[in-house]
Amino acid sequence: MWKDVKVGFVLASNTLKRGNKKTTIFTIIVLALIFINFVFLPAMINGMQGIFINTMTDYVYGSITIEPLEDHPYITSADTLLKKITSVTGVLAATKRLGAGATITYKEKYVGSNIYGIIPGEESQISKFQEVMREGDFLTEMSRDEIVLGNYVSGEEGGPELLKGLGGVTTGTIVNVTYNNGVTKQYKVKGIFKGGSEVSDTVALVHFKELEDILGVQGQDKASTIIVKTNIIGIEPEVKEELIYLGVKEKIDTWQEKIKDVLKDAMQIFSLLTISSRVVGMIIAVFVLFMMIYINTVNKRKQIGILKAIGITEQSIIYSRIFMSVFYAIGGIILGSIILLFLLLYFKENPIHFYETMSFSPVLEPNITIQALLSLLITSFFAGLIPAWLVTREPILKSIWGR
Template identity: 30%
Template structure:
């Protein structure tokens, strides 16, 4: 305790009397290191997290109900929907019917009947437009045109990847038609064909949305001949998304579990997405660790130069009876000060500026709105790593100088 007290006195007096610009520069370097450690991995993880958030927001919600593994559809869908409405935690839900169809465009202008037709295979979703909009903000994803009305007939919303104009950037990956808002297309399901006017184009960061066509559910049932009213998917949003595990568990144990498979959003994520997220995290940590090495070398050099230039003073301190540990503590205290102050500024910048900024202005990536993810626990462990490495970087040069022969240090001898 005595050594610590005197070491801290010596260390902080050195900081106090040091050049303000040197101190600011060192703290600046430490702040950048902290940001490198937190922000780089945060942006990389944020890429995936942003994509995940978009999927949760615009497609899957917090809990997903789908057909049991040995069934094609959700059995007793009406009963299931009624059961869902009894849960106070559920604030929104949407029932989706799904089927494959062939869309054909420009068939009226086609003169050469033996030539290639302008067709594409679609996944068509039958929805209640109002409920779906409330659940997934579908109307906000309109790139062009307008949203579906509840009872109207003969209108369709097309995902952008089904249209040549929007999918051209991706080459031949997607099956597209050459059409735009207001054009009429023909939808064919088996022997049934019906004309639809493209009412709007939907574009999202979520591929599932870009690769869907939407029509009102009543019309869907008619075109697809789905008279049993059993849906393919029910998605729901909870007041508190963190409760989804508990609510899903309760639903599984209730009657809903007899008719359908219930998954939380996290459970429904494909494994590759989790792997990508972990990979990004490792990549970010790797890049951040380079920053730690640079910071530790910086601190080592600073403390080493400081200690070497004060070698005689260190010798005199030992000469008058100050223990070596006290001198080492003095230099470690300086390193700790730089690490703490730099990290504090870095944390302030991260949580008060960068995270809110990127939440408001996400980085536009093709598949995601990139946000900055820095969970406090991860940040704490990274800070702790930086702090410990900095302390060691401060201790080593102090130890090297303080262990030198006392008289040689006093006299400046080698």
Template identity: 35%
Template sequence: MLTDVKISFFLATRILKRSSKAGTLLTIFIIALVFTNMIFLSSVIGGSIELMNQQTVDYYISNIIIKPKDDNRFIDNSSGLVSKVNRIPGVYHASARYEMGASLVHKSNEIALPVSVFNPDDERMVTKIHEMMKEGQFLTREDRGQILIGNYVAGNKDESKDFFESLGGVKTGDSITVNYVNGVSRDYRIKGIFQTKSYQTDYMVFVSWNEIEDVLGYPLDKSVEILVKTEPGTREDRVKKTMMSFGIKEDVKTWKEQAGGLFDESIESFQIINNITLLVSLIIAIVVLFIVIMIKTLHNRREIGVLKAIGIDEDIIIQSYVLQTLIIGIIGIVIGFCIIQTLILYFSVYPIEFPDGNVSLYVESGIMIESAILLLIASVIAGYFPAMRIAKEDILTAMRG
């Protein structure tokens, strides 16, 4: 068995050396591009998913979110709960949020949108919204009569450019009217406009906790959610278990649990596109290698007849051509891997700009290994059938050419 493999390998290398170098190099380059194509789209999809996950943590949910338990609308004594959470091992900081229904009015534009409330000092330690100011400044604890709005809420003067209903292109310093559901109406100066490129976050508006207490007319100590940022390097699920062991009975979820179905449909659509691209790439690889090996076997038809005449088994001849395609496939995959690494480096410096953020390539080693294995299987298939067709011919027919 080992002798047969050695003979097959000797024949394979001999045929490759005698083949056209330009043709062999071109085939290898095509396989390298096929491998690159197999990885590239999945890496873009992986980068998009990573971006969405990062945006969810940085701007929308943070690492862990605490919601009211059962059918309760609010978390009571939220200040006490925040203090308790801040003392739990693995927690970096917590920030309570409250929401109040309202309509926002600017000139002839009016949109219904809940006003979110937070303590700006706490929020700075939990999310990164304050780092994404498009214009103006982030809120402070003492701010009264000022409001912070998302880029999609501000909108554009040309409504066709808006993703959602907007205030028609307001800027920092403009005045808007907020009509709260409790009947209070307030005029606010826009202190800042943030742009995180997260669709959920950029369609939000914020006022400070002290401001909403003025609107309500009494001290507020309840919240609709508490965002919790964990210490760097800690696992959210472990911190969640620790929080529950400390007697927190509210609904505690990690960001993955909370956002579980948020992007599922988009990811599923991406995956379908990726699978189609993968299938097309494999078909291209099989067709290219099949044609190359078919041409080689036809060109070497007499030589194959001679080999059979001197006693070389037809299985050894078939194996030699399969080994050729494997050698070409392996070299192509190695070159394709180098191309992918170069692209990763390039797009880390110059990311792809999408409406929802800048995407760099994210390549999972498992996907790369899977693609390499599939391409090698395709190489074996492409090398086996044309070689078998010629090797199965009787000796006289093959030697006639």
């Protein structure tokens, strides 16, 4: 066995060292493209998915969203619930929010928007609104009669139609807000944030107490939602279980469950695209790799016959073809990874824009990359093994003279 491996290695290394360099380079380039094909489209889809997920979790849903049960407008005893939630292992922070629909007007322009009443100090641990201030400042604990607007609400002068909003309101401007319950109030624009998506930038924020007054629930310890942030991504289901165990009766959804509802169709399309691109990639990989190595091996059948005639074992010959095939695959993976790295760097600097304001870059998923790597190696193993096995089984004279 060891002798066979050794001879196989010697034969393969000689063929690679002194064989046709153009064939070797061509094979490696083709395999690199197959590797990229395997990984890149899923990375693009992953990047696109990521932008949706991040937008949802960073601004709206956090890690876990707790909402009142059906037929209940508010969560009651919100502060008691918050204490219970923050005592759970794995919970980084939690905050309550009030929400109301409203129409915001400035001069003749108006925009429909969701207004969240937030506690600024807590919100900074939950969402990214304060990190994406385009201008002005975020709300403080003392903020009263002040509002921060999403970029879509304030609008950008001369910007795309989608961004017209209030036509370019700036910090310091006074806007009128008419809530759905009929209450109207004037606010001074304290700042404008730009999260880069419709989900984040169509809302406006005021202080929690401000909205308590508007909704007439001041001092009643009520909230529309409680947003929870876990310290590690992926533990949300366990935290949810723990909350249920602790007797939280409200509706609890992890971000995955929330997104499933909201982006159900999109996610299905994404996963369909990912699966189909991987299946097609795999078929192409198997076919191309097998054909190339098969043709290469069949072209060498005379040489294989001669080697058998001088007493080189079939196993050695098979090992040599496997070594060569795996070498091509490793070469392809290395070259593919280098090209992929450049592509990722390029798209990081030049993200792909869509919906006028959103942009994304491809994100490599380690699982898919490992799968692609293993698929290519396993395919190359069999692409080396099968043709070599078929040719070495031929009688020596048939291999040498083809008869």
